[in-house]
Amino acid sequence: MTPELVEVKDLKVHFPVTSGILRRTTGHVRAVDGISFSIRRGRTLGLVGESGSGKTTTGRALLRLVDITSGTVTLEGVDISAARSHELREIRPKMQMIFQDPLSCLNPRLSVADIIAEPLDENRRLARRERAHAIDQLMDSVGLLRAWVDRFPHEFSGGQCQRIGIARALALKPRLIVCDEPIASLDFSVQAQIVNLLRDLQDEHALAYLFISHDLSMIRHMADDVAVMYLGKIVERAPVNALFDAPMHPYTQALMSAAPSMPGTARRRRIVLEGESPSSSGPIAGCVFRSRCPMATAVCGQRAPSLATVAKDHRVACHLHPPILEPHTS
Amino acid sequence: MTGTLLEVRGLRTVFRTREKTVHAVNSVSFDLHEGEVLGVVGESGSGKSVTMMSLLGLLPSPPADIVEGTVTFDGRDLLSMDTAELRRICGAEIGFVFQNPMTSLNPVLTIGHQLMEPMRHHLGLSARAARSRAREFLDLVGIPDAGRRLNDHPHQFSGGMCQRVMIAMALSCTPRILIADEPTTALDVTIQAQILDLVASLRERFGMAIVWISHDLGVVADIADRVLVMYGGRIVETAPADDLFRRPRHPYTRALLETVPAAHRCGRGRLATIPGQTPTLVEAPRCCSFAPRCTIAITRCREEVPPAISLPGHREAACFLAGQHNDP
Numbered sequence: 001m002t003p004e005l006v007e008v009k010d011l012k013v014h015f016p017v018t019s020g021i022l023r024r025t026t027g028h029v030r031a032v033d034g035i036s037f038s039i040r041r042g043r044t045l046g047l048v049g050e051s052g053s054g055k056t057t058t059g060r061a062l063l064r065l066v067d068i069t070s071g072t073v074t075l076e077g078v079d080i081s082a083a084r085s086h087e088l089r090e091i092r093p094k095m096q097m098i099f100q101d102p103l104s105c106l107n108p109r110l111s112v113a114d115i116i117a118e119p120l121d122e123n124r125r126l127a128r129r130e131r132a133h134a135i136d137q138l139m140d141s142v143g144l145l146r147a148w149v150d151r152f153p154h155e156f157s158g159g160q161c162q163r164i165g166i167a168r169a170l171a172l173k174p175r176l177i178v179c180d181e182p183i184a185s186l187d188f189s190v191q192a193q194i195v196n197l198l199r200d201l202q203d204e205h206a207l208a209y210l211f212i213s214h215d216l217s218m219i220r221h222m223a224d225d226v227a228v229m230y231l232g233k234i235v236e237r238a239p240v241n242a243l244f245d246a247p248m249h250p251y252t253q254a255l256m257s258a259a260p261s262m263p264g265t266a267r268r269r270r271i272v273l274e275g276e277s278p279s280s281s282g283p284i285a286g287c288v289f290r291s292r293c294p295m296a297t298a299v300c301g302q303r304a305p306s307l308a309t310v311a312k313d314h315r316v317a318c319h320l321h322p323p324i325l326e327p328h329t330s
Numbered sequence: 331m332t333g334t335l336l337e338v339r340g341l342r343t344v345f346r347t348r349e350k351t352v353h354a355v356n357s358v359s360f361d362l363h364e365g366e367v368l369g370v371v372g373e374s375g376s377g378k379s380v381t382m383m384s385l386l387g388l389l390p391s392p393p394a395d396i397v398e399g400t401v402t403f404d405g406r407d408l409l410s411m412d413t414a415e416l417r418r419i420c421g422a423e424i425g426f427v428f429q430n431p432m433t434s435l436n437p438v439l440t441i442g443h444q445l446m447e448p449m450r451h452h453l454g455l456s457a458r459a460a461r462s463r464a465r466e467f468l469d470l471v472g473i474p475d476a477g478r479r480l481n482d483h484p485h486q487f488s489g490g491m492c493q494r495v496m497i498a499m500a501l502s503c504t505p506r507i508l509i510a511d512e513p514t515t516a517l518d519v520t521i522q523a524q525i526l527d528l529v530a531s532l533r534e535r536f537g538m539a540i541v542w543i544s545h546d547l548g549v550v551a552d553i554a555d556r557v558l559v560m561y562g563g564r565i566v567e568t569a570p571a572d573d574l575f576r577r578p579r580h581p582y583t584r585a586l587l588e589t590v591p592a593a594h595r596c597g598r599g600r601l602a603t604i605p606g607q608t609p610t611l612v613e614a615p616r617c618c619s620f621a622p623r624c625t626i627a628i629t630r631c632r633e634e635v636p637p638a639i640s641l642p643g644h645r646e647a648a649c650f651l652a653g654q655h656n657d658p
Contacts, residue, residue: 050518187373188373188590189589189604190607192602192603196600217590217591254520255519270527272523272527276491
């Protein structure tokens, strides 16, 4: 059994809402509200959900880029959620992030070489020769020409900028990369290039990915396990095939039927959900999905379902799916 | 076969700036038949939106300049019309839904005001009649409590609801053509599903022709009867939707379909990619714009622009090899 690289337990991230001239806290947005998951070395966890479901906040909390309200995040056994800033400095090189908009996450005034080497300059002391060598190797590994080192971000296309972002993320040889919608802003033909690159790098360096996306077909292609988020909670978590072959939570089912059928496959019947996700500012009694769920019953309004194991490795938070008794509790 | 509602021939649009001229639309010709849903797909910069905006004179000129072409709508030439005449058509007979619903609505006016404006202008309705019709259409696109929501401002609506308002506005004068430019791109998939269902039901009810621009092949496969594929400012392939996705004839269409991970097959395989980048369009095409990235390009592809070749089954492909190349 491979030990877990990242373990998240009951993670909560709440943002205060202030109002009035005194900026008093009048409430909280429960962006992430008690989620648990783990990622093994070299594996990919896909995180799906609609806007506002807390995907990005989860990714940021993993790297401690936002303050964690409660719960723990451990990377290789080190508790990130409790780490002090000098401890964080030691942990951070092991975890990196790739952002959604490739151009806006690159400093327009730095050359490609300086962008890629920035994490190195910050964390390691390299001689000029070694630094140049490291840059060359990173550029090779993401498929950028070495001749481009002195160019600036505006001279590159979206796909190339994303490659620069990936090279920068790789510079410190991380164990975990949080990919926040890394291909959402790219054209189809370029998306495939970046996805293949991420795959190759994963195999080469045994990287673990938290792959955040709203594109179900990309998640299916990239992920080993998938977690579906709705309003700050994980409503279903399962290995990729189990989830796509037999989605159990009504929200997952609706999400999958709503995704446009891929060309050439038979058109499926769409489950069209009524309404939109409610706001995550107030506490919601019962199941978070209740207001849009086509199968909601009285019990859904009274009690929030917990994420329970309903089949092997398949966890669902829904009253319709009673938990099975696990043979042994570990 | 139903009649042709809109006929576009040899449309060419360029953008002139001080440094350079960008050839955004290069000799685009297509027909739109009554009651059909025409999907337009292509990557960013392929000229999808510019083509449609050129039809109605919606592009600011300068920098945009429609150099060549004719656009015939119902026997009238749209390109030679003056602004006043175009205004009578735009909104009344041809409705437009833009990509970003939040920025297309005026934030300081109420939803009701914005909905009533085209009806009062085009249909000459009184304020009272326009208001009741506005409520009717808001109800139709599935906004609850329509009567009260007319007094709300756009910021009180979510993205999906704003897009519904835009659709209600475009439909309120019962246009004969609805042009929707990436209407669901900014929305979540479950909201997108709601909008797609809505459009399908509205089309049944009003029988208008729809031009649906999207970069999402899945959405187009879902909604369109016929599809235009654009690349580098040209139409590279036209075909009935099912045939296009089952048997693409242009190498670009084929490559594009292969890059999409199919939902039914999965695993740790690699995705097919199209090497290289999309063309920059700084000069008028002198050869096939896809030739540099094409795997089957021949010398001729780099020397002349391939014309649209008619193929059996009401389809066309702008490729020298489309006629000969059989299915792999």
